[in-house]
Amino acid sequence: MIEAEVHQQLRNFLRQQGEPYWVHHLTMARLVARALRVGRSALMQTGTHQGHYRLSYLVPLLMWSGPVILVAPQELHQRLMRVEIPRLRQCIAVTKPIEIAAHWPNENFQGLLITTPEVWLRDRLDQTGKFPTEIPVIVDGIDDLETWTREQLTCRIQPPDWESLMLACPDQLDLIRDLRVSLTREIYQHPENPYNCYLLEAPERQQLIHLTQRLQSITPLPTAWAHFIDRLERQESLTWITVNRPQGVFTLHTAPIDLAPALARTWSQQPTVLIGEAIDLDTDANIYRERIGLGDVTCLKFAPDRHDAMIQLYQPEGIPLPNTPQYQEKMLQELRSLLSVNPSGFSVVLTNDTPLKSQLGAILAAEYGSRVQVEQTCLDENGILVCDWEFWQRQQRVLPTPQLLAVTTLPIPSLEHPIVAGHVSYYKKLRQDWFRLYLLPAALATLQRSIAPVRDAQGVVAMLDSRVIFRSYGEQVLTALSPFARLSYFDGDLFLDRYNLR
Structure with a gap:
């Protein structure tokens, strides 16, 4: 069987x-081989x-x-073609043709086709027929699958x-202009966020x-408007406005809140192996599978190695809750102590609180000078990066591995963000637990992905958000952080010796 052959060749x-x-x-390779042979979809969390x-x-x-089709982000294609695959071909005698393309080459193609998530999803969602059905598909990087799908x-x-x-409806210019002016006035009455x-x-x-509707009764609408209104009239849609205040222009957006119906049709067209880093705390990934419309599939979750991927977790007591006036001063005291014992190593300070991020950048820059940068990628080896979680996830591949990662506030999506508020409102209408089904899973997935580089160096994660201690979901946060060795106090001398920073 192919499982045994794959095991032997990879070993x-x-x-x-x-x-x-x-x-x-070896375990994952056998499972992927089995999924190809049996034609059964699978969901794998690699950790x-x-x-x-x-x-x-x-x-x-x-x-x-x-x-077979491999769906992977564009930035991986060159590495796959120039590094990973040639290295394997030197040791494994295979002659399978490989192409990178935005459509299926021809009906006789029996090789490996590599394409992007955007291209593949557009074909599956719009049913344009650029890729045949029933051919096995591997999707790498499904941590961003919902973002890719909503974008499409x-x-x-x-x-x-x-x-x-206005060009399509010249007889209705006044009505169109009046609406545009009215929308502009309403939009700019919103306070800035x-x-x-x-x-x-x-x-x-x-x-x-x-x-x-009035214009449609007179003449066909332009394509962009026809699609927009069709989506807008559906009650389950989320509609928002992005504003470019310096230019005085705005863009309207509308997208489905529930992605499951659209994606469920995608999974039914072929056996699919979905691979991600950390998408759900549970092995069965029930919450995640429900969100993406994925039915009964083989689910696996690989735990980080307790020897090579264990972080040092420092969780000081006595820090007030983040929504109290005393929080910032006490958190800053702990942060100064942590940074003072890492003078030669790279440190990252994470927060999703925009005002707090600016304040931390200014305060720390006054004390540590040019070592401190707010959301910049040009840092020295002993730099201190202050950023939000999204920036860190997006740029961590080009930044040094931190010896210290300080979590000032958990990455729970803010209800002040209009799109987050729209999703929460949707869950409330369905009388569902919006925190357990939406906010908390998003926070835990972000947390797991963000601390992954620290595991490589077995570095320190300083948890300065006391909600982990005082809130009922604290145990789930600790589960997301495991494996870890808890530090009851921060030993500066031990830290310096461990990472040769003296």
């Missing part, structure tokens, strides 16, 4: 390399980052006798689309629907 390859490797390579697991699916893909399903009305509407976006209020929504 021989790893032995020839003579270097440390991911401990679950590791930077593609440490990639060999586990490349070997079975190259050895599989039939055609979002309809937009940008400034030029208003001009197109850090996100530069706002939910579309019900009266504004009705104004748009009323106008376009």
Whole structure:
């Protein structure tokens, strides 16, 4: 069977390399091979980052006798073609053709096709037929699957689309201009927020629907408007406005809140192996599978190695809750103590509180000078990066591995963000637990992905958010952080000796 062949070839390859490797390579490779042979979909959480697991699916893909599709982000394609696959081909005798393309080459193609999530999802959601059905698909990086899908399903009305509407309906120019002026006035009455976006209020929504219905009775609407209104009229849609205040323009967006119906059709078209880093605390990933419309599949979750991936968790007591006036002063005291014992190593300070991020940057820069940067990638080896969680996840591949990562506030999505508020409102209408089903899973997945680089260095994660102690979900946060060795106090001398920073 292919499982045994894959196991043997990958084991021989790893032995020839003579270097440390991911401990679950052989297990995952056999499971991917089995999924290809049986034609049963699977969901795998690797618990590791930077593609440490990639060999586990490349070997079975190259050895599989039939055609297969690999869906991976664009930035991985060159590494796959120039590094990973050539290295395997030197040790594993396979001649399978490989192509990178935005469509299926021809009906006789029996090789490996590599494409992007955007291209593949667009084909599956719009049913354009660029890729055949029933061919096995491997999707790498599903931590971002919901973002990719919502991007594909979002309809937009940008400034030029208003001009197109006026050209299509020249007899209704006054009505269109009046609506645009009215929307502009309403939008700019909203107070500024850090996100530069706002939910579309019900009266504004009705104004748009009323106008376009009237125009549709006269002439066909431009394509962008037709798609936008079709989505807007559905009650389950989320509609928001992004504003460019310096230019005085805005863009309308609408997208489905529930992605499951659209994605469920995708999974039914072919056996699919979905691979991500950390998407759900549970092995069965029930909450995540429900969100993406994925039914009964084989689910696996690989735990980080307790020897090589254990972090040092420092969780001081006595820090007030983040929403109290005393919090910032006490948190800063702990932060200063932590940074003072890491003078030569790289440190990261994380917060999603925009005002707090700016304040921390200013205060720490006054004490540590140019070592401190707020959301910049050009840092010295002993730099101190202050940033939000999104920036850190996006840039961690190009930044040094931190010896110290300080969590000032957990990455729980803010209800002040209009899009988050829209999702919470949707869960409330369904009388569902919006915190357990939406906010907490998002926070835990972000936390697991963000601390992954620290595991490589077995560094220190300082948890300065006392909600982990005082809130009922604290145990779930600790589960997401495990494996860890708890530090009851922070020993500066031990830290300096451990990382040779003296």
